Amino acid sequence: MAVKDFSLPDLGEGLTESELVSWKVSVGDSVHLNQIIAEVETAKALVELPAPYDGRVSRLYVEPGVTVAVGEPLVAFEVAGAEPEEAPAPAPDDRSDAPEPTLVGYGARPDATTRPARRARPGLARPEPAEPAAVAAPAPTPVAVAERPLATPPVRRLARERGIDLGAVTGTGARGLITRQDLDAVASAAPAASGGSERLPASAASTAPARGEVRIPIKGVRKATAEAMVRSAFTAPQATVFLTVDVTATSELVERLRARTADDEARPGLLAVVAKALCLAIRRTPEVNSRWDDAAQEIVQSGAVHLGIAAATPRGLLVPVVRDADLLPLADLAGAVRTLAETARAGRTAPAELSGGTITITNVGVFGVDAGTPIVTPGEAAILALGAVRRQPWEHDGGIALRDVLTLALSFDHRIVDGQQASRLLADVGRILNDPASVLALV
Known part of the structure; x- marks a missing residue:
């Protein structure tokens, strides 16, 4: 062996x-x-x-x-x-001389010469080569570097909920692992350790909610999103145009299509129809499907629409990409959008599926919000936000009637797209949603 x-x-x-x-x-x-x-x-x-x-x-x-x-x-x-x-x-x-196998789904392994040196971790001893002497020397005592308290994700979550600083907790588990019992001990000892002259009665202390600060590490998706939004907001001059549209005809179309489609995955919703409308509108305004290449001092216009779908997940905002969305029929586009969103919320999206987008859609309407000013995804020129569909009085056929009304917002990089282009794209999307038959005028 x-x-x-x-x-x-x-x-x-x-x-x-x-x-x-x-x-x-x-x-x-x-x-x-x-x-x-x-x-x-x-x-x-x-x-x-x-x-x-x-x-x-x-x-x-x-x-x-x-x-x-x-x-x-x-x-x-x-x-x-x-x-x-x-x-x-x-x-x-x-042990880096012998190459390990490249596994399915991984990128190439780094060279032995470029492999990062291992950083010391709390409570984890590095294996050391044995001494060549006849009598083995005693193993050196592992040194724990206080970089981050050692705890499992559920314990970290519980600590955040209780407002407990894990850095001040002594772990009693293996290798100093902080356990749920350690948090219980800290919580029960907190009233007695407080320095005030007045103390809460025991009954009050046991029922009072934690009121301390909750510190959440900035890492993972949250850190990446924050860096991307700062880079976008302070690199690209952005503007937003709005359009409120009567989408009753689209709502009726979605209901008819869903009733006639047996496959649940292929049943289109409003988001899929808006995505299709955006892909069609880009044909008349391809400037929005571009990126700014600062190094080459060029605007790079993409020949394909790789559509980002912003998805709110427990880990933060993710934007998986539907490749060649402009080539997909509505049913296939609906299936792709649904699959990517579900995969993202389950935390199973591969890193490669989160890059390479050329334009993005975000649906703030699912949270009951009417409109917003989304920030353009770095490396793209525009992002379209759709708000909630409201049933409200609206002018229709010379009178007032209850109609389905939706507000669209298009944020764009003003270096690449000017106001006339952005307004034309938004008007085209709105025209399709107001009258789906108007697609014939765009193809």
């Missing part, structure tokens, strides 16, 4: 580190090739890591909740088919 380390692979899209969310295996488990062994969170998505070998798990180097750089060892396997070396096994950083 030979011991082989598996390091965090390059997950692509320029991502250099990931947080280990959970292990799907334990020490001693037998695994087979491509069996899911762990789940990691990058700045863009949750990613499942498959096993690179058939073998037995002999060691887990990293606890859940710890951030790991690409190239750092995650797990060791005992692999059959090779005799163990007589010399002691080297440390993980010294």
Whole structure:
């Protein structure tokens, strides 16, 4: 049997580190090739890591909740088919000569010369090569670097809810892991430890809600979104145009299409129809489907519409991309939009599916909001927001009638798109939604 380390692979899209969310295996488990062994969170998505070998798990180097750089060892396997070396096994950083397999869905592994050095983690001892002397020297005492308190995601969430600073909690679990019992102990001791001269009665102390600050680490999707929005807002001069439209005809069309479509995945909703209308309108105003290349001092106009669909998820805002959306029939576009949104909310979107968009749609109407001024996604020229559909009195056929009314907002990069172009695109989208038959005038 030979011991082989598996390091965090390059997950692509320029991502250099990931947080280990959970292990799907334990020490001693037998695994087979491509069996899911762990789940990691990058700045863009949750990613499942498959096993690179058939073998037995002999060691887990990293606890859940710890951030790991690409190239750092995650797990060791005992692999059959090779005799163990007589010399002691080297440390993980010294095992990079033999290449590991490139797994399905991963990018190329970094060169041994460019692999980042492993950073010390709280409570995790690095394996050291044995001394060559006749009598083995005692193993050095592991040094814990106070970079981040060691706790599982559920415990971190509970600490946030209770307003407890994990940095001030002493963990009683393995390797200093902070447990739920540790948080309970801190919460029960808080009133007695307060320095005020007045103390709450025991009954009040046990029922009073936590009123302290809640500190939430800026990382993962939230960090990536914040950086992207700041870069967009302070790099591209942005403007927004609005249009309120009677979409009663589109609402009726959606109902008819849904009634005639047996496949739930292909049943179009309003978002899919708006997406189709946007793709058609881009034919007359291709300038909105562009990006600004500052290095080349060029505006790059895309020949295809790769449509980003903004999706609110428990991890933050994600924008998965429907490739070649302009070539898809409405039913296929509806299925693609629904699948990408559901995958994003489940945290299963691959990093590659979150890049390469040319224009984005965001649906703020699902939150009951009538309109907004969305920020353009970096690398794009425009973003379209659709608000809630309201049943309200509206002018119709020379009179007043109850109609379905929707407000659209188009934010655009004013370096690439001028007001006339933005207004024409928005008017075309509105015309299609007001009268779906008007599509014939655009094709």
